[in-house]
Amino acid sequence: MGWPTWSIRARVTMLATMVAAVLCVLTAWLVLDHRHDHEMDHRLRRLYSADLEMVHRFAHRAPPPVLHVWEVAAMQFVDRAGRVVSASGRFQGRPRMAMFVPSRRHSAMDRRLCAVPGFPGRCMMVAAMWVPAPGGDLIVYSALPDPPWYGSQELVARLLAGSALWLAVVALGTYHLVGRTLRPVEDMTAELAEITATDLGHRVPVPAHHDEIRYLATIVNHTLELLEGAVQRERRFTAEASHDLRTPITGAILRLEEALLDPDTVDWPRMAKELLSDVERQQAIAEDILTLARLDADRSAQHQRTDLAELARTELQRRVPGRVPIRTDLAQGVVVSSDRLLIARLLANLLDNAQRHAATAVTVTVRAEDDTAILAVFDDGAGIAPEHREIIFERFARLPASRERDPKGTGLGLAICREIAHAHRGTLTIEDPGQGTCLVLRMPLVD
Template identity: 40%
Template sequence: MRRLWPTTVRARATAGASLVVAVALALASFALLGLLDANLLQNAESDAERQAATVAQLAAAGELDHVRPPTHGADFIQVVDAHGRVLSSSANLVGAPPLAPAPPEPGTSYHTWFVEPVSGEHRQRVVQVTTDTPDGLVAVYAGTSLRDVDAADTTTATALAFGVPLLLAMVALVTWRVTGRALRPVEAIRAEVAEITDRDLHRRVPVPDTRDEIARLAATMNATLDRLESSGVRQRRFIADASHELRSPITVLRTQLEVALAVQDRELWPGLIGGALEDVERLQQLAADLLLLARIDAAQPVAAVPLDLSELVGDAVRSRRGDRVPVHTRLEPGIAMTGSHLWLARVVTNLVDNAQRFADRRVDVVLRADGGRHGRTAVLEVVDDGPGIVAADRERVFERFTRLDDARSRDHGGAGLGLPIARDLTAHHGGTLTAEDSPQGARLVARLPVQPAAPTD
């Protein structure tokens, strides 16, 4: 059965529609034939029953001699007593045997018989009316031909036999054409997508001007291609930037090692090896940052646990000893949230590292909670007294490998990944990280959703 069932959507839609219509037409045809036959039969019975009732009244009054010949609506009349004797009949049944003896009880019943010699090729609908007379029970039989009923049934059945297949074929043809026209844009979309490779992500599928589900599908496909193209561009830019960033420390490290190898004076080796170790440390930090960015981009899940954000920020700042610029904190206690302790601590570390890199004498870290009892937000501000960030560059600083002062950043050991990592980690926790106005220096503000405050007694 699976092999016989159509494999294309167009064929399946046509087969399904044809099957449904075929079943509906079959049921409708049977219902039509049944209603037509019942209606015609009822009309025939009413005429015969009326004449049978008239004759039964004459028989009950003992006036069978006054029975008139059957009129329109009845082909014959016959009156039979309980012993099977014919008491009266119409001219076309003179000498014919009784149809049946009178039943033992009065009443009316209906039969369909072939009655000789009046039936011919058509059946007779016989109405039997049994009544009580002075001489006992008699049965009055009045019959009417079903030739009109048979003719109507034959004509209707013939019309349906030819009409239903034609209508079914028309439904199948219309469904096939309409489905093909509806699926034509889908085929165009499929053909275009099949030709798109990783080098052709700029191409887009055609969007039909129909404003239906297929048009929305094409628009969604184009939006997906937009995201794929943007992702590919970011990936290529990231690889190029990473290669550029890795090239410099590797080149310097190689130069230092070659110099150390060429220098014969052992007293100079500690300085050369120390410089090489600094470059190795820089490479190690850069590799760790690149790995973290890859994990963030891959949206790998991180175990989230309830934590005290105030305590986390305090611990991250206190662990920094011997920094060039002191860090001053103002932390509101008891700010609770759910997240990754490691990643949130990395956010604090990166923000403080960035502030200390450009600060002159002071770095301030402020943590407070904003909002009401429901939907509170933790606001973490890191402010330095350095040169600051101009308004035009407040978004650029969050781009990967971006340094506003390239030479100065290299001297301070920055690779342009600290703030992008901090923003990505903040967004991973449902928050935001922005550079905002400050009277002096730079002001970076992270906003994180926190748990509602506990009710007080």
């Protein structure tokens, strides 16, 4: 139960920590780069400050052979010929520290050198400046070690400690927040685990916050309601189908048992007709159940362009004349996308139902309204009460008047018609014609 949540929590925490680590590295690099540039500027200012001090001190007198300086690591005075005329204590007797010469126009220049005598294996920052002296102009060179790229060990230690603390805060905070966010999912998972085929009444808790998880919980509950309704309908359908199939079988068994008790007095031809009637009823119920099962399982029938008026005219020509005549009002050019066999089955069921209940005639109309095709079957019978106009579309639902007129009916005809309508993205409803019954099929028109 907890493993998926832990996996998501671990992945999100790891991702957030990695992003925070990358940001820490970038921040540390920017800080160290800024610190390095600042230290470079600071050391250059020290070098030029030391050079300027030498310019002011020896502008009118010759510098001594030994220079005493503390601001820089090394210093030299070099004449125009390149001879070292004065140097700090560490540079006594050493060659010239730098070969570059500042232009007279700018009088000062600096370089980063990695081959300065006296500092093997180290890079130095060297600044040079012209010094006007009585015996001829001199160049004063001063040097300081190049600062390391990381600034200082203390700064690196502080950055590492701060980054570690920040990453710990991010990891713990992300772990906690993701856990709180996923807690409703854990509750939903626990509730879903309690649902079984025999107990579909459970619903997952809906969080108070209006977010994606609340939307998920709402959709899950809606799906569970649909599933529970579907299972209840299937159970009711199974029970009703079993009852309707068992009734003729039980009747046939009883008649056979009675006949076998006194076979000499039984009218066997009449018995055979009664048994045949029961078997035919069972066959009709089985065929209707099979049709409903196919419609429930697969609604991806092969549709084709169909002219409703032509289809209705063809089916009426094939139909055996019934108890009452059938009148038509068929508008041409009402084209739909349909499975012809299914629509023909729907029309046949509607006509059978209408002819059983009509008083004098049945009327079939086909017309178009806006982008909707309409097929209506009207009978002038007693009509259906408003409170029963949805019940008759339920499976095995039969009103008393229907049972009297057609005892052999299955109660599945109109249910099959509505399923066929839904399979064609249409509707089948009962409209009030004032007198009688009018069943109306609506389907989308096609160009």
